[in-house]
Amino acid sequence: MSWTPTYHKRNLGNLDDLAPNTKAAAMKWYQYCIDKKIDVLIYETIRTVAQQRANIKSGASKSMKSYHLVGQALDFVPIIGGKAQWPRSVYASIPFISAIIHAEKLGFEAGYRWGWDAPHLQFNYRGYGTDKMPATSAAAVPAVSMGKEEVLSLQQKLTKLGLDTNGVDGVYGKGTTNAVMILQRRTGLAIDGIAGPQTLAKIEQLLKEKGLIGTPGIFRVVTGTFATPEAAEAAAKKMPYNARKGAEDNRIYTGVFTSLESAEEARALIEVEHGYNPRIKSYSESA
Template sequence: MAYYYEERSRNNIAKLATETRKRAREWFDWCCENKIEVLVYETIRTLEQQKLNVANGKSQTLKSYHIVGQAFDFVMSKNATVDWGGYKTATAKKAIAKAKSLGFTWGGDWSGFVDCPHMQFENKGYGTDKFSADIPKPAPAAPQKTGKQGVFAKTNLNIRTKSKWDSPVAFIIKEAYYAQIIWDVRENGWVQIEFQGKKGWFSAAVDVYWHTKNPNVLYTAVKDVLTRADPKWGGKPSFRMKKGETVNVIGKTGAWLKCSKSGVIGYLPDDKKHLIKK
């Protein structure tokens, strides 16, 4: 699945110097593969920004590795929530250890001025990692595929106007909606996506972002019901259903069914008192 801050993090990582960017991407890919959610919230920093940080006590040097593209700042996250106190958790320790194994120095190990969000790649010294054109890593197995492939979005996906993360959003495909990958039109590890007559670009990493089998199961309302925005009673209401109305169920969260109606998500208990499989 795509995590809440994945796109923002990848856009920030893309701004780093060449070798730092390569290793930061490897680290971030590893975090995603191991279901560790992080937000990379800052990479490049101007000298003026750094002067301000020194002035307000957020930093102690004007020779910051952020200025030369050899550092990033991160925070642990869970969906849209960030945890500024989460650097001592078991999950964070695994992520930090992985970054160190890739050659990064962690600011949480420093004595005196401890900087837990900070990771820097010193390379051969300050300013030794140069910038070069960004060439995204091609997605595995994409070159062997041709024609069109029907898929279903694992989460809401921002389809882009061009084959890169920082290009404008052409349109959004809602979770569990059907689209087609056009494998004959691809570049830089991206493929063209066709959805309801519109075309745009998205990463060719199918297993990360798409279901290859239809996740939608049709259910019928046993009575008039009000779904919830979260899988719990007493939470914010989502959409209403009348008795006999059908709805797509796109998965389960614990003992709750995850329902989708016109792209809006709502939850109901899987107790056969509210919904039954059609």
């Protein structure tokens, strides 16, 4: 049996969301990683519809310049011993730098070369938005007929699967909707954010199999360093997710996320609406 990356199923699911020409190039790159036994997690490709709506609503011109929004980019993190390794020095090491170089040969622009966005691979194709993007499903908070106790039970089960519902409170809000959509996308179900019979059956199946859909842990989104404490404080006041200036540096830290996927969505939104070179910091492992 051939070698399989740690997050193979998840990687394929994310790659499937890319625009067609970008996907074709990305699949060649991923096959290279498999052939060379380079373990990576492709943790983000296209933004969710909820993120896109938030970006457009914000009116920021940068919101239409992210190649993630048009399905022409992916972000990956090296995996060593089954765990994500975020330092740029890891991207610079063999075999991961070899993967970056091969991506460039396939036509990707590597964020690693920019000096501040090592996870990013961008397929320019014929320019921004020139690769036809796959159709996406609506992502407004759906109307549901579940009672509070049913929603509480759903949230508890989603949490066991490694998904962040933004609290177990019996409220079917955006956090629960996004968790359901992530599960639906990664298991091949129709993506509507509603926990209908098929989705509930899939949840029970995954619980019996003890499978994880999300990546549980403790995460925050952290920005780049501001020139002064005052600049960091001022910027933090304009950011969501309970953002605050760090106690010992001039970076901004969000509140805690309990899954990597939720932190990814927050990072993407902060990147598009505010900039500040946001990154995800894991607190799941001791330093």
